[in-house]
Amino acid sequence: MKISIIIGVVHMIFGISLSLVNHMFFRKAISVLCEFIPQMIFLIFLFGWLCVMVLIKWISYGNGDEFDKVHDSSCAPSVLITFINMVLVKPETPEEGSPCKVLFFDGQFTFQVVLLLTAVICVPIMLIPKPFFTRYEFNKKKKAHSNQHTADTGETSAVISNEEEEEEEFEFSEVFIEQAIHTIEFVLGSVSHTASYLRLWALSLAHGQLSEVLWNMVMAIALKQDSTVVGTIMIYLIFAAWAALTVSILVLMEGLSAFLHTLRLHW
Incomplete structure (x- = not known):
């Protein structure tokens, strides 16, 4: 049942990896820094961690004996409930008298908070820097063209320069x-x-x-x-x-x- 999640996340990671090939081909370093890397971190830190918890559950819990109730499959934490509580930043409290653990390992709650905060920070990184950098590149290119046309005093070149400036308006x-x-x-x-x-x-x-x-x-x-x-x-x-x-x-x-x-x- 859970292997469909693992296959799906691997599939999505592969799809994002294909975008890196396009960014490198067109030599768009800003797209690699502000799109590919934050997207990969966002996906792996949230849904990749969901797959890791599935693997931990498979490895750590099985058919325990009467002396090892903690690692019995009936004691295994719910992966979905754990993931939902991670997104809601909600700590889980163990039941009184129960030998079962509510999390897979000690310090998992703090670790999940770090993953969540890092993933949230990636969203403004995907949103904000690229438009400003694109505007900076456009103004830099426009200034270089302006200096080049200023040095040229020909009437024909001045007309071409005005036409190019009208066509290349940047709408931020x-x-x-x-x-x-x-x-x-x-x-x-x-x-x-x-x-x-x-x-x-x-x-x-x-x-x-x-x-x-x-x-x-x-x-x-x-x-x-x-x-x-x-x-x-x-x-x-x-x-x-x-x-x-x-x-x-x-x-x-x-x-x-x-x-x-x-x-x-x-x-």
């Missing part, structure tokens, strides 16, 4: 709004994409519950018959209904739903 508000749209799109996209991969997790949980319901409501009725003859006949008759429901609901409906979500996310 448009650039800033465009950068704000890109920043909001990335932040909301990261959250919504991760939520979509979480939906695959939820689909698998629903799939398991539907399987149990179908078994208990259909096949278990025939298996609980006292008479072997009656039970055999009921199994023979009920199996058709059970198979039809299993194929139609679990295989077709659930499979198609998960397939569509996955296809949309990959696209």
Whole structure:
């Protein structure tokens, strides 16, 4: 169930890594510093940490014995609840008399606060510096062209200079709004994409519950018959209904739903 989250986050990290190739090809150092690096930090420090907690839970908790209740799977902290409390900066309190830990390791709350603050700081870095640097570069380039045309006293060059200045007007508000749209799109996209991969997790949980319901409501009725003859006949008759429901609901409906979500996310 949780591996869909890991695959999804790796997929999103790969997508951001592709933007680095474009920035390096067009030699946009400001885009690397103010877009690629903050985006990667934001994604890894939040949703990458979510994947790390899943791996820690897999490694640290299993089928414990009667002498090691702390590392039993029933004692494992909830990854989603821990992540939600991390975003809300809400400390978890252990239950009285329970041997279970509310977090995976000591100092995790402080560590998560540092990750969250760093991720939040990355948002204004993605938003603010690039428009100002773009305006600085434009004014620098415009000043250089102006000095070049001033040195040239020809009438034709003066006309060309005026035409170029009219065409190359820099609208700071448009650039800033465009950068704000890109920043909001990335932040909301990261959250919504991760939520979509979480939906695959939820689909698998629903799939398991539907399987149990179908078994208990259909096949278990025939298996609980006292008479072997009656039970055999009921199994023979009920199996058709059970198979039809299993194929139609679990295989077709659930499979198609998960397939569509996955296809949309990959696209």
